[in-house]
Amino acid sequence: MDIKILVVDDSPIMRKVIERTFNICGYESTSIFEASNGKEGLDILEEHAIDLLIVDINMPIMDGVQMLKEVKKNDQTKEIPILIISAESNKERIEKLSRFGAIFIHKPFTPEKLMAKMEQLI
Amino acid sequence: MQGMSYKSEIYKAAAETFEITCFLFPIEEEEVDNQSKEQLLLSNMKSMVEFSGATDGMVILTPSKSLLNAMAGNMLGIDEPNKDEKEEALCEVANIISGNIAPIFSKKGELCYISPPQLFSNGEKSTKNITNSLKETVRIFLDEGAADIEVHYQV
Numbered sequence: 001m002d003i004k005i006l007v008v009d010d011s012p013i014m015r016k017v018i019e020r021t022f023n024i025c026g027y028e029s030t031s032i033f034e035a036s037n038g039k040e041g042l043d044i045l046e047e048h049a050i051d052l053l054i055v056d057i058n059m060p061i062m063d064g065v066q067m068l069k070e071v072k073k074n075d076q077t078k079e080i081p082i083l084i085i086s087a088e089s090n091k092e093r094i095e096k097l098s099r100f101g102a103i104f105i106h107k108p109f110t111p112e113k114l115m116a117k118m119e120q121l122i
Numbered sequence: 123m124q125g126m127s128y129k130s131e132i133y134k135a136a137a138e139t140f141e142i143t144c145f146l147f148p149i150e151e152e153e154v155d156n157q158s159k160e161q162l163l164l165s166n167m168k169s170m171v172e173f174s175g176a177t178d179g180m181v182i183l184t185p186s187k188s189l190l191n192a193m194a195g196n197m198l199g200i201d202e203p204n205k206d207e208k209e210e211a212l213c214e215v216a217n218i219i220s221g222n223i224a225p226i227f228s229k230k231g232e233l234c235y236i237s238p239p240q241l242f243s244n245g246e247k248s249t250k251n252i253t254n255s256l257k258e259t260v261r262i263f264l265d266e267g268a269a270d271i272e273v274h275y276q277v
Contacts, residue, residue, distance in 0.1 A: 011210060011213065011214045012210050013198065013211050013213075016198055017143075020198065020199055058236060058238065086221070087217055087218045087220070087221025087236065088221060089222060089225040089234075090233050107218045107221060108138060108141075108142035108218055109142065110142055
């Protein structure tokens with residue numbers, strides 16, 4: 001499957017881990033775009049037709065919540081499926097995030113879990 | 123929840139993080155043989171994550187030198203990670219452990235906010251000064267080294 005995925009996470013190693021997971025799981029032809037905060041992520045969304053958005057919550061400059069608010073306001077991006085990957089444990093905050101129509105993956109996560117959730121969305 | 127219960131929750135969060143994120147598996151201290159003792163020498167590099175909101179505190183993760191190498195190497199699938207990759211791995215693992223530990227210390231229903239991880243080395247003082255804080259220290263032995271997890275929290 002040839003899909004375009006945008007990974008927004010301030011941790012460079014986590015972006016690499018996610019990219020590696022897709023390669024290991026047979027999605028070698030997937031194009032992965034990377035951003036280290038929400039603002040950079042929005043810039044990439046303006047330039048590329050992204051099929052799946054993978055977002056962290058706690059990031060500097062613009063966090064995941066602010067970014068998703070902007071994504072949902074924009075007709076061009078509001079239908080993009082969203083996976084939130086975070087170490088956030090607070091149920092109330094996670095419930096709020098699910099209002100964006102996103103699926104939440106709690107860190108630590110296994111490659112199998114990431115693939116299963118991704119396949120649920122696209 | 124107090125004392126041993128906190129320790130066991132901290133151990134559980136750390137063990138799960140190392141196992142799933144870094145493919146490093148917990149072992150008992152008795153399983154560490156004499157040849158492997160040098161794997162337990164702690165690194166000069168530490169990562170600290172502060173938490174605030176429901177309760178104030180911080181988590182400090184100090185891996186052994188060999189563990190630091192294995193953490194980054196296993197996460198990236200490479201043999202010889204560079205210094206930046208080791209630092210990134212240390213910060214990310216500290217971040218995940220903290221995200222799983224902080225709620226243990228928060229009062230029911232209150233939010234706990236996790237700050238971005240910071241690196242510091244031996245001799246440097248951490249920035250956070252928590253008054254009336256308590257401390258729990260947990261050592262975890264893994265198949266490629268060991269790590270100390272120090273949790274400071276306010277009562």
